[in-house]
Amino acid sequence: MAKDRKDFADADHLDTLIGKEVVVEGTLKSEGDVQINGKFTGKLEIDGDLIIGEHGEIEAEVAGQNVYVAGDVEGDINAIEKLEILETGRVTGNVTSHALSIEPGGILKGSSEMQEVSSEAPISNPTFEVEEDKTE
Amino acid sequence: MYLILVNPKANNNRYQQIERSFVKMIDQLETPYEIVLIDDLSNVEDLLEQNLKKNTTAVIAVGGNGTVNTIIDALADYDKLPLGIIPLSKNNHLADSLGITNWKQGIKLLGEHGIDTLRLGKIGEKYFTGMLQVSPKRAVIQNILTKQNWLMNFLGTNSQNIPKEDQLVGCSLEIDKDIKTQIQASSIEIQFIDEFNKKMRIKTTTISSKSPITSIFHANKININSSLSMPVIAGNDVVAKTPVEIEAISQTLPILSPITKKEPIEVE
Numbered sequence: 375m376a377k378d379r380k381d382f383a384d385a386d387h388l389d390t391l392i393g394k395e396v397v398v399e400g401t402l403k404s405e406g407d408v409q410i411n412g413k414f415t416g417k418l419e420i421d422g423d424l425i426i427g428e429h430g431e432i433e434a435e436v437a438g439q440n441v442y443v444a445g446d447v448e449g450d451i452n453a454i455e456k457l458e459i460l461e462t463g464r465v466t467g468n469v470t471s472h473a474l475s476i477e478p479g480g481i482l483k484g485s486s487e488m489q490e491v492s493s494e495a496p497i498s499n500p501t502f503e504v505e506e507d508k509t510e
Numbered sequence: 511m512y513l514i515l516v517n518p519k520a521n522n523n524r525y526q527q528i529e530r531s532f533v534k535m536i537d538q539l540e541t542p543y544e545i546v547l548i549d550d551l552s553n554v555e556d557l558l559e560q561n562l563k564k565n566t567t568a569v570i571a572v573g574g575n576g577t578v579n580t581i582i583d584a585l586a587d588y589d590k591l592p593l594g595i596i597p598l599s600k601n602n603h604l605a606d607s608l609g610i611t612n613w614k615q616g617i618k619l620l621g622e623h624g625i626d627t628l629r630l631g632k633i634g635e636k637y638f639t640g641m642l643q644v645s646p647k648r649a650v651i652q653n654i655l656t657k658q659n660w661l662m663n664f665l666g667t668n669s670q671n672i673p674k675e676d677q678l679v680g681c682s683l684e685i686d687k688d689i690k691t692q693i694q695a696s697s698i699e700i701q702f703i704d705e706f707n708k709k710m711r712i713k714t715t716t717i718s719s720k721s722p723i724t725s726i727f728h729a730n731k732i733n734i735n736s737s738l739s740m741p742v743i744a745g746n747d748v749v750a751k752t753p754v755e756i757e758a759i760s761q762t763l764p765i766l767s768p769i770t771k772k773e774p775i776e777v778e
Contacts, residue, residue: 396691
């Protein structure tokens with residue numbers, strides 16, 4: 375599920391949280407969501423979502439479901455769904471995703487490739503109907 | 511039938527003071543029981559072997575953290591024989607996590623209870639459940655006391671006299687052989703919980719600009735090395751010292767638990 379900024383501080387449901395100034399190296403595999411606010415070198419194979427916080431510094435090949443970058447990434451990123459580079463985010467590497475968004479201020483130095491939607495994946499048919507206002 | 515293993519030395523011979531009321535209350539239960547006094551915790555395995563009967567439905571640990579930990583370690587060899595806890599000390603970590611705060615509550619629970627399962631962890635040949643704490647703070651104090659014994663005796667000391675940033679111990683953690691991290695730890699907690707594929711939850715706290723920074727990892731195995739030898743604590747008992755390898759295993763231990771009110775084991 376796509377995340378909002380407010381979710382970034384919510385450590386309750388994270389499989390892994392690497393705190394600010396903590397230095398980690400190796401291959402991190404995770405079935406759940408991961409947030410990195412420290413330094414990571416190696417390889418990230420995340421089945422859930424990956425959040426790279428403002429102080430996060432990554433030197434790694436990155437794979438995740440949704441990837442949110444608010445820090446620095448050096449390496450290629452493969453996001454199965456969405457890659458979001460936030461205003462403080464900086465990516466140096468090639469990125470592949472279904473959807474890519476770069477906020478003003480966010481930097482991508484590298485090529486971007488949009489993955490095609492596989493024929494097996496359900497295709498949503500856009501409508502122009504406006505949902506009713508649900509204000510209480 | 512309940513096999514009730516009592517450590518009469520626990521909490522300054524507390525059992526002696528309450529024995530009459532204890533037995534009277536247990537007599538009111540409908541379940542038959544046998545009380546066996548533990549002369550020495552190192553004999554618990556033998557006591558279990560000698561006193562377990564075919565109709566034993568649970569083993570009840572009566573004592574403090576040390577008693578409970580020893581009985582858990584011994585019970586791990588028996589297949590799915592439930593553990594009950596009657597705490598004799600105020601801070602019995604496992605009893606607390608189940609919401610059992612005193613011996614009377616522990617006995618009441620024998621009459622009416624549910625069964626929970628606890629995941630087991632292992633250090634060497636010893637089994638644990640609940641939570642382990644690796645204590646940099648205690649290591650630092652011990653180190654200071656060793657170096658400056660005369661001074662500390664004169665001044666008196668406690669951890670609050672040591673600035674937080676000085677309570678850090680350099681540690682290297684190897685997590686599942688896949689990742690390595692070097693941290694200046696102010697606390698490390700390891701919880702054996704049943705989520706994320708039966709992995710341990712490892713919570714480390716470091717201090718940055720005097721504020722605590724938390725990291726969380728999940729792993730089946732962790733190796734901890736440290737610049738100072740740190741105690742690994744279960745409840746209040748030191749069960750190992752760093753360098754240490756701690757492993758989450760697939761084995762579980764059934765435990766008698768309250769049916770209605772149960773505080774979940776704290777994860778934060």
